[in-house]
Amino acid sequence: xxxxxxxxxxxxxxxxxxxxxxxxxxxxxxxxxxxxxxxxxxxxxxxxxxxxxxxxxxxxxxxxxxxxxxxxxxxxxxxxxxxxxxxxxxxxxxxxxxxxxxxxxxxxxxxxxxxxxxxxxxxxxxxxxxxxxxxxxxxxxxxxxxxxx
Numbered sequence: 001x002x003x004x005x006x007x008x009x010x011x012x013x014x015x016x017x018x019x020x021x022x023x024x025x026x027x028x029x030x031x032x033x034x035x036x037x038x039x040x041x042x043x044x045x046x047x048x049x050x051x052x053x054x055x056x057x058x059x060x061x062x063x064x065x066x067x068x069x070x071x072x073x074x075x076x077x078x079x080x081x082x083x084x085x086x087x088x089x090x091x092x093x094x095x096x097x098x099x100x101x102x103x104x105x106x107x108x109x110x111x112x113x114x115x116x117x118x119x120x121x122x123x124x125x126x127x128x129x130x131x132x133x134x135x136x137x138x139x140x141x142x143x144x145x146x147x148x149x
Contacts, residue, residue, distance in 0.1 A: 005142045010098045013106050013135035018085025020128045025078030106136040
């Protein structure tokens, strides 16, 4: 019984990561063609960002501008959350129970996104990643209870 709860909460945590990552990457892809979601309120700033090359890119013979870098970082963050979530769901298919390493990985990934959301983003991802983190912690609590008795 507890094993099914461990698996359920583990999968919930990674499912939330996958959903949030999918939404973020998809909305950023829309922004490539028509900036609507992850853009500055003042539209003229997009042109200003596009007109500024990254110092770091210039150091390595690149010419990435701030707007394209912003889009790339945003898509990369979304795809990272999506692929991490999908990997976690994949390894627990067919009734597999996550081991301690997998559970700690889930906690670490979710905690990483909670910290980023708290300091740099906005409330919706903070709430989602906090629910994901809580799911992983609950899975760990059930797993430890199972090991005791």
